[in-house]
Amino acid sequence: MASGLILFFYITAHLVNHALGLISLETAEAGMSIAVEVWYSLPGTAMLYGAFAVHFMMALVAVYERRTFRLPPLELIRIALGFSMPVLLIGHAAATRLAYDLYGLDSTYTRVVANLWASGQQGWQLGLLAPGWLHGCLGLHFAFNRRPWFQRYRLVLFSLALLLPVLSGLGFIAMGRELAASPAAVAASLDYLSPSHAAQRLAISQWKDSLLNWYFSIIVATFIAREIRNLIERRRRGLVEVAYPGRTVHIPRGWSVLEASRSFHLPHAAMCGGRARCSTCRVRVAAGAEHCPPPAKDEQETLARIGAPADVRLACQLRPHGSISVVPVVRTARPVYRAPAPRRGGESDVVVLYCDFRNRADLMADHLPQDLLYVLTIYVEGLSHAIRASGGTISSIDSESVCALFGVEGATEICAQRALQAAGAIEGVISDLNNRLGRQKHNRLKISVVLHAGRAAVGEVGTSEPPTMLAIGEAADIAHDMRKLAADRDRAFAISEQVYRDAGLMPVYDEQVELPTPGSDGEIIVYLSDAAPIASPAWTLHGKLGRGAMLRRLWAGG
DSSP states (O other): OHHHHHHHHHHHHHHHHHHGGGTOHHHHHHHHHHHHHHHSSHHHHHHHHHHHHHHHHHHHHHHHHOOOOOOOHHHHHHHHHHHHHHHHHHHHHIIIIIHHHHHOOOOOHHHHHHHHHHHTOHHHHHTTSHHHHHHHHHHHHHHHTTSHHHHHTHHHHHHHHHHHHHHHHHHHHHHHHHHHTOHHHHHHHHHHTSGGGHHHHHHHHHHHHHHHHHHHHHHHHHHHHHHHHHHHHHHTSOEEEEEETTEEEEEETTOOHHHHHHHTTOOOOOSSSSSSSSOTTEEEEEEOGGGSOOOOHHHHHHHHHHTOOTTEEETTTOOOSSOEEEEESSOSOOOOOSOOOOOOEEEEEEEEEEEEETTHHHHHHHSOHHHHHHHHHHHHHHHHHHHHHTTOEEEEEOSSEEEEEESTTSOHHHHHHHHHHHHHHHHHHHHHHHHHHOSOGGGSOOEEEEEEEEEEEEEEESSSSSOEEEEESHHHHHHHHHHHHHHHHTOSEEEEHHHHHHHTEEOOOSEEEEEEOTTSSOEEEEEEESSOOOOEETTSOOSSOOHHHHHHHHHHTO
């Protein structure tokens, strides 16, 4: 990152200096004199060429370690641009820095631009910095596109990334035209291109060719070493079995799980390009943990940041030594593992449950998107398990709400009790998740659980498998109004009187509200509380009701 930022700053400064040519050649020369003072000094030279050497060597190591080049298109473009950039820069460096060090030729626009314009090579200069600029922009995009500040200023950053090369090219053309109209500059460039300076030009060209030969030789040697390593891994060290849900693949030792997924065209989410930054490629190790090496520093920090359990690893970093079984936590495609069930539908008495995620926007402002995605994954998985374990059916799931139905299978006499049981289980899920997130208030999830029993038309819609279960009617309409009520009163639980009555249990609540029913003059009683209802039998003394009030309520309720 440090070496890349130094090189990107150098390229940016170069483009800005070219753009100054739109003002005047004199302004661009003033900027170039500052750049020469900085980059031609001993510290500047050490920093610039040291950054290039480090960045180049780390790129070679990354290519050598990579087991497959089945990558997203932008990743392949970034790699190709990174290796093509030095091909142009080596020639430019030979014509400027080597010419300065060997023959004392000034690195000025008057000399360099005039010579390029006179020799007809201005097109090379226009395209000189484009690969490096695009490579750097893509690198910054992969590194920071998940950061809130990057998302906030992404349009401004995109505008700068687009306009700066354009302004640089226009500035170069403006300087070239100004110099082409200057007899002194034309004479100086013609003198340099004359036979009297042929030895200098030949020596600089030989230096350039030698550097290019060394550059290509190093790259070719890296790819040859990579192929030899792959051949040894396949033949001598044996294969490792990686079992996914529904499929098992065999890979050579040394491959990462993410490389296995990409090599065998298995859907696997990954946002940062395998750099242990985003955590979206994480997997749960279901078996074979003893064959997994311990996480390195980068992986350890990312896993600690999201509060991942011990059996969760990053697929881009996990290189198993033996056979393992993994389950991707964030899935881009999920196959169906059950036979299609007959369609359900009809009108019945059901209990509608809504669990609303009330502070998602606040958490999004304070957390990285992939971290919030991890929280949502655990949140939805926990709620789904609690609902299904209580006998409920998931109706819909989105980033802010989960809807479930109880009683669609015909067991109406106990569906209310099961719904109350699910509400208590949901509170346990949220409490556990909040403990993982920390004790700070801004890190804690705020939810509203709504329960209402009533009549509704229930049916399965859509062609997905499993199909979506919908409830339409008065029960669903009242449940929607109760959701608004719970949000307005800032309560975690809102349960209608009908649910308690059907369950044969006494309500436990902090506040009681009479809510008008839609489309009629009637009202329903809604019990609001901040804690899950510990449902108690009707004959016990719980809640805020006195004994007489409780008996009257029981009498009124039959």
